[in-house]
Amino acid sequence: MDGGYVVYGAAGAGSVPVEAALTLLDQPYRVVEAASRDQGAANEEVARVNPMRQVPALILPSGELMTESAAILIHLAESHPRSALGPPIGSALRPRFLRWMAFISAQIYALYWIRDAPSRLAADLDHEALLRERTAARIAECWRIMGSQIEPVGRFMLGEEISVLDLYMTVVSRWGPRRRVFYEAAPRLGGVVRAVDGEPRLAALWAARMPFKEGWES
Template identity: 70%
Template structure:
């Protein structure tokens, strides 16, 4: 793995969870900044790497492309079993890990394709506020469901050691409607994301890539 990883991503995006995982693993990587939701030209440029025109996209040291944040995080964690970033295949926590990784990806993260550019689905300007309101309500309801069914097994979701599931949760829960809404919907998970926020090994990463600026919780 001497070539290291190349990560196409952007500050404040889902790629930050991947950066956090690579940081905890001590793996060399470089980021190619691509804020695809801000500029159509950037999206078209990104299409040369990922036809979905989305980040994160990770070029493995072998040269192979990986997309889809949950899959990337799982691959990285499974590739270094002694890191503790994911439960092993035989662990009783493995089903829980896979369930909630997939839940965040399919039920919550996917809605940001809409929220990042409401015009993708809004037939006219009058529909935009309704779509924004209803997607926010759906996200909040999904957090409520997860909060009711995914009680932490320790300091974090799967025990007392941070996992890529915790990283994923902490990053995605910071997006709109933002953390105050998340805390209200899933109060039992508040301690988990705050523990990830306070992880000393990630302090420099958070400061550079997703800073806790005034009002960041919403």
């Protein structure tokens, strides 16, 4: 591994904020392309490291495995304290940071296990459509709650420096029901995600892993 990280992930998936964090940290890493659904040879590659068959999974330079996107992002920030990708223990911003990292993970991100493949829970096609509708409404409500209870400290969520919270929110807010719903639900947070979208150090990553194709906000 040449002392670097190994990211099991896919374009547009939950591995993208991890890849973004590693890019900002200027840490060497390689990506093992994998599917996050329950089929395909690529998914078998994920299953060898993560029995949940989900991405992201991260192999640390030490060889240890990490899963769960929020945990990975918090660990990366804490492992590189000079990067300012997360507030240190003792910071007045630390409770806010941990609260909203966990909120995105538990209340929003978790719903995509259903949205990505409603047939996992749906009884029929009509039920699949209902699950998509209700999970979309729940996601919008969660963004509304987050937007009503937190105000960015500066250009980004925690100040003038980008953090892994910004990366996490930015990527997840691009998934269905997509950005237009996010902007309507949490207008105070719109400037933050746009700033992350436009971060020059991430331009090549976005182009390769989550491109801004025409109509992507809808």
